[in-house]
Amino acid sequence: MSVLPRNDNSNPEAPLETREAAELAQAPLEALGKGAREFQLGNLTLNGRVFLAPMAGYTDTAFRRLARRYGAAMVVTEMVSSRALIEGSDKTNDLMEFTEPERPVGVQLFGGDPAIMGEAAARVAGEVNPDVIDINFGCPVGKILKCDAGAAVLKEPQRAGWIVEAMVKATKGKVPITVKTRAGYDAMDNAVFEVLEAVQSAGASALAVHARTRNQMFEGKANWEVIARLKERAKIPIIGNGDVKSAEDAYQLFRETNCDGIMIGRGSMGAPWIFEEINHYLETGKPLKAPSLKFRLGVALEQLRCSIEVKGERLGLLEMRKHLTHYLKGFEGARELRQKLLTSDDAGWVMKSLEEIYRSLPEGALVPVNV
Ligand SMILES: Cc1cc2nc3c(=O)[nH]c(=O)nc-3n(C[C@H](O)[C@H](O)[C@H](O)COP(=O)(O)O)c2cc1C
Numbered sequence: 001m002s003v004l005p006r007n008d009n010s011n012p013e014a015p016l017e018t019r020e021a022a023e024l025a026q027a028p029l030e031a032l033g034k035g036a037r038e039f040q041l042g043n044l045t046l047n048g049r050v051f052l053a054p055m056a057g058y059t060d061t062a063f064r065r066l067a068r069r070y071g072a073a074m075v076v077t078e079m080v081s082s083r084a085l086i087e088g089s090d091k092t093n094d095l096m097e098f099t100e101p102e103r104p105v106g107v108q109l110f111g112g113d114p115a116i117m118g119e120a121a122a123r124v125a126g127e128v129n130p131d132v133i134d135i136n137f138g139c140p141v142g143k144i145l146k147c148d149a150g151a152a153v154l155k156e157p158q159r160a161g162w163i164v165e166a167m168v169k170a171t172k173g174k175v176p177i178t179v180k181t182r183a184g185y186d187a188m189d190n191a192v193f194e195v196l197e198a199v200q201s202a203g204a205s206a207l208a209v210h211a212r213t214r215n216q217m218f219e220g221k222a223n224w225e226v227i228a229r230l231k232e233r234a235k236i237p238i239i240g241n242g243d244v245k246s247a248e249d250a251y252q253l254f255r256e257t258n259c260d261g262i263m264i265g266r267g268s269m270g271a272p273w274i275f276e277e278i279n280h281y282l283e284t285g286k287p288l289k290a291p292s293l294k295f296r297l298g299v300a301l302e303q304l305r306c307s308i309e310v311k312g313e314r315l316g317l318l319e320m321r322k323h324l325t326h327y328l329k330g331f332e333g334a335r336e337l338r339q340k341l342l343t344s345d346d347a348g349w350v351m352k353s354l355e356e357i358y359r360s361l362p363e364g365a366l367v368p369v370n371v
Contacts, residue, residue: 007288024285026249032258037283039073039261041237042176042205044131046104048073050250050278053210053241053265054108054134054180060319062306064102067268068298071275073261074081074104078135079102082111082120096128106132106178110139112148112159118166125171132205133171137181137195139215141209151214154185154195161198168203176205180241180263183226186215192226193233208239208263228257239263246274247288249280254282270326272299293331296362300327301354313347 029035029049039046052059052067054076059067064075077096084092092247107130113220119135137160139150153160160179177234179199186190196207209230211222222242230236240259244250245267253262267273273295277288303323308316321342328338337357341350 006184009323009358021246021251021281021287023216023287024251027283028254028287032254034254034260039237041074041132041178044104044176044205046073048279049203049254050275051208051239051261051263051264052076052268052275053208054078054106054136055265055269057319058322059136060267060307061098061102061310062303063099063272063322063323064105065099065306066272067275068102070273071078071279072268072272073263074105074106074132076108076132076134077130079108079110079139082109082113082117085109085120085123086116096124096130098130101206104131106130106134108134108136108180110136110141110144110149114162114166115157118170119164121167122170122178125175130175132176132178133167134178134180134208135160135167137179138210138214140182140217140273151182151185154182154189154191154214157191157194157197157198160195161202164199164202164204173203177203178206179204180208182214183209183211183223184213186213188211192230196230196234197326200234204236206239206261207234207239208241208261209266211240211242224253224256226257227253227259231260237261241265244278247278250278251282260287270300271296271330272303292364294358294363297354297358297361300324301358304351304354308347308351314345317345317347317350 013093034049037048039049048071050073052064052072052075056078059075059078077098080092080095096107107128108120109117109120109125111120124130136150137153139205144150145152164177164179164366170195181195183191188340192209199207209227210223211226224240227238227240230294237260239261240253240257241263244264250262253259264274275289280288304320325338328334341353344350
């Protein structure tokens with residue numbers, strides 16, 4: 001099977017568009033008056049404005065370490081149930097585990113009961129000691145909404161404030177409490193503006209907004225205008241999120257909304273180096289060259305190794321499969337390689353096969369990414 005790098009579009013696996021952004025005369029962030037790298041989150045100073053969005057099932061420790069290495073200014077754990085945390089659950093404890101190089105790191109909690117969220121926050125602050133505690137007010141999934149959590153608060157924005165208040169009080173204001181929500185419950189409501197008022201009065205340190213409504217789930221286009229309107233009213237930093245897949249998108253999100261920071265979710269899947277591409281572009285106005293296939297597979301291998309080391313061979317490989325789907329795209333032979341590597345239960349063999357391909361590739365084998 002050939003995994004030769006390619007630069008043409010003759011293969012159906014080839015990228016439909018290139019990630020390369022146009023060179024700009026001035027560094028975008030400087031032009032937008034956001035030249036300083038520092039981003040203030042309560043009492044915490046972050047070295048950048050581009051963050052990894054929390055993604056259940058994806059943003060585990062292996063992936064977070066890579067995102068931080070390539071320049072994400074902060075990473076967040078996969079969401080954790082406040083109720084399960086209080087009742088004590090090994091799975092919950094595993095989800096909150098992080099390593100020192102991941103700092104600054106946030107632990108994300110979900111729940112609908114202010115008292116339980118307060119108690120959970122106090123425990124997290126005392127026992128896990130993250131830099132930030134984030135609240136999930138955006139999850140659109142039925143079983144989360146049923147416990148009045150996630151996007152359910154968009155039906156009752158005042159409760160968002162009560163939850164934040166309880167958490168700030170329980171942590172004695174020592175850990176910044178941040179909120180992540182959606183543009184509304186459905187297209188017609190103004191709930192997100194009420195959520196902003198409620199959480200900022202209650203002491204939240206920032207509000208991140210995925211610019212889709214709950215009813216949109218992940219369909220359609222993110223409506224960045226909501227982010228711009230929130231930014232006009234907000235006294236706390238607004239973090240824009242939704243559909244940023246390239247350095248150019250990142251620039252446009254800052255430019256169109258004047259938001260203070262941005263969060264990248266799916267655009268980082270199989271591409272944790274996207275943070276470096278974005279930071280470089282925002283700070284210089286010049287795009288970075290697309291990474292080589294060898295580099296990309298090297299990063300995939302590193303993540304696979306770490307995943308297996310942390311979770312063991314069976315689970316480590318299983319959970320890495322969805323990441324490999326993203327890494328193994330956009331080059332000749334990618335489909336066959338996916339078929340071969342993603343159907344094997346033998347972690348040692350998958351690792352060895354990837355290593356062989358990696359070694360066979362010349363340095364600097366360039367392929368366009370964003371596929
Ligand atoms: C697989 C997956 C899991 C997600 N899990 C979470 C989560 O645990 N907490 C959360 O606040 N958002 C979660 N999200 C939403 C993302 O953080 C982000 O808001 C959304 O994907 C839009 O950003 P993007 O277009 O950059 O992906 C998840 C998204 C995806 C695709």
